[in-house]
Amino acid sequence: MTKGVCSVMEEFAENNALASPDIVSRLEQKMNRTTVYRILDRLEKSGMIHSFSGKEGQKWYAKSERCNSDQKENHAHFQCKECGKTECLSIEFTIPKVEDRRIDSANLLLVGHCTDCGIAHSK
Amino acid sequence: MTKGVCSVMEEFAENNALASPDIVSRLEQKMNRTTVYRILDRLEKSGMIHSFSGKEGQKWYAKSERCNSDQKENHAHFQCKECGKTECLSIEFTIPKVEDRRIDSANLLLVGHCTDCGIAHSK
DNA sequence: TTTCCTAATGCAACAGAGTTGCATTAACTT
DNA sequence: AAGTTAATGCAACTCTGTTGCATTAGGAAA
Numbered sequence: 001m002t003k004g005v006c007s008v009m010e011e012f013a014e015n016n017a018l019a020s021p022d023i024v025s026r027l028e029q030k031m032n033r034t035t036v037y038r039i040l041d042r043l044e045k046s047g048m049i050h051s052f053s054g055k056e057g058q059k060w061y062a063k064s065e066r067c068n069s070d071q072k073e074n075h076a077h078f079q080c081k082e083c084g085k086t087e088c089l090s091i092e093f094t095i096p097k098v099e100d101r102r103i104d105s106a107n108l109l110l111v112g113h114c115t116d117c118g119i120a121h122s123k
Numbered sequence: 124m125t126k127g128v129c130s131v132m133e134e135f136a137e138n139n140a141l142a143s144p145d146i147v148s149r150l151e152q153k154m155n156r157t158t159v160y161r162i163l164d165r166l167e168k169s170g171m172i173h174s175f176s177g178k179e180g181q182k183w184y185a186k187s188e189r190c191n192s193d194q195k196e197n198h199a200h201f202q203c204k205e206c207g208k209t210e211c212l213s214i215e216f217t218i219p220k221v222e223d224r225r226i227d228s229a230n231l232l233l234v235g236h237c238t239d240c241g242i243a244h245s246k
Numbered sequence: 247t248t249t250c251c252t253a254a255t256g257c258a259a260c261a262g263a264g265t266t267g268c269a270t271t272a273a274c275t276t
Numbered sequence: 277a278a279g280t281t282a283a284t285g286c287a288a289c290t291c292t293g294t295t296g297c298a299t300t301a302g303g304a305a306a
Contacts, residue, residue, distance in 0.1 A: 002273090002283065021263065032285050037264065039283090055230070057180035058263085078224060089221060096214055096233070101201060103235040107178070110218070112226040125254065125302090144292065155256050160293065162254090181292085 004031055008039045009063075012049065017062035017077065017086040019054065052077050054086060055111050062088050076108040082117035127154055131162045132186075135172065140185035140200065140209040142177065175200050177209060178234050185211050199231040205240035 001009075007030055011023055024036045040061060043049045049061045060077070065088075076093060079086040095106045124132075130153055134146055147159045163184060166172045172184045183200070188211075199216060202209040218229045 004283070024263090033263095034265080034286080035284050053176045053178075053180040053232075055176075057176045057182055059180055076219070078221065078226075080224075081227065091219055091221065093219070096199065096216070098201065098212060098214065098233060098235075100238045101203075101233075101235055103201075103233045104204065105234045107230075107232045107234070109176075109230045110221060110224075110226045111228045111230070112221075112224055115223045127254070147292090156292095157257080157294080158255050 004035055004039050005043065007031065008036065008043065009048070012061075012063040015063070015087065017052075017060040017088065019086070020059050020061065023061070052107055053109065055079050055081075055109060060086050074106070076110055078110045078112070078114070080114040080117055081111060082113055085114050085116070127158055127162050128166065130154065131159065131166065132171070135184075135186040138186065138210065140175075140183040140211065142181050142183050142209070144181075146184070175230055176232065178202050178204075178232060183209050197229070199233055201233045201235070201237070203237040203240055204234060205236055208237050208239070 007027060008023065011018060011026055020037070020040065023040065024033050027036055040049070040051075044051055044061070047064055050064050051059055051061050054060050062077075074092050074095070076089045076091050077086065078089050089110070093106070093108055095103050097103070130150060131146065134141060134149055143160070143163065146163065147156050150159055163172070163174075167174055167184070170187055173187050174182055174184050177183050185200075197215050197218065199212045199214050200209065201212050212233065216229070216231055218226050220226070
């Protein structure tokens with residue numbers, strides 16, 4: 001593991017997911033934007049982290065529990081409308097069968113309010 | 124309905140979803156990029172169309188079946204890996220309950236191969 | 247019809263996210 | 277130490293979308 005890779009992985013210490021621009025800005029004192037993107041690509045290919053789309057289409061990354069990339073897309077992700085906190089959920093779901101199409105993977109994003117932002121605030 | 128709105132709606136004649144840049148480029152002879160984006164916003168707010176994120180996080184739009192916006196987020200979307208064809212599926216799913224969080228909406232994107240691109244091609 | 251007001255459009259400039267090409271540096275092999 | 281490959285930095289660029297401001301088009305009211 002190179003120094004760069006370690007720096008990036010450290011950012012994933014807490015179990016929240018991180019949006020690419022976040023990671024870039026957290027590390028910008030330490031390393032170049034381009035490098036961060038390249039390391040994220042490599043980490044994703046190797047299965048250390050996985051990515052998914054947030055509610056505005058931004059790319060989010062989270063640490064993979066298992067290095068096995070088979071299951072990486074079968075858990076849901078959650079994003080809080082208020083604070084933006086985004087995380088992997090432990091709920092796994094079955095990829096539905098669809099007539100006339102072969103489904104290879106599925107992304108499920110749940111959007112709502114986290115505990116901190118309060119259930120009552122929801123509209 | 125203004126002329127602009129009509130032009131945009133015509134693009135949705137076939138039932139496929141369309142990515143914003145697609146719509147922009149299809150209409151660029153006729154109207155300005157900014158205008159297209161603004162019309163898409165208005166149409167979405169009014170419930171004529173709805174949007175969702177594609178597999179690369181791009182914003183896709185599709186005509187709403189019903190003008191009722193309540194149900195708009197409860198059907199799944201499909202995107203073909205090969206040809207990029209993207210569409211609304213008729214399968215509706217139940218938004219899962221998650222402990223400690225209030226879920227307001229859910230996006231489910233299924234990624235795979237459509238009939239034209241062949242089930243056999245999948246890896 | 248003419249006047250007035252608001253909504254819609256066009257245009258240019260900007261912003262954010264990510265990519266590419268190329269030069270430089272670091273790390274690893276032999 | 278020399279050579280090779282991988283990793284990094286930097287600048288420029290692309291793509292997607294937004295903002296501010298000026299202009300135009302469409303109604304409503306007189």
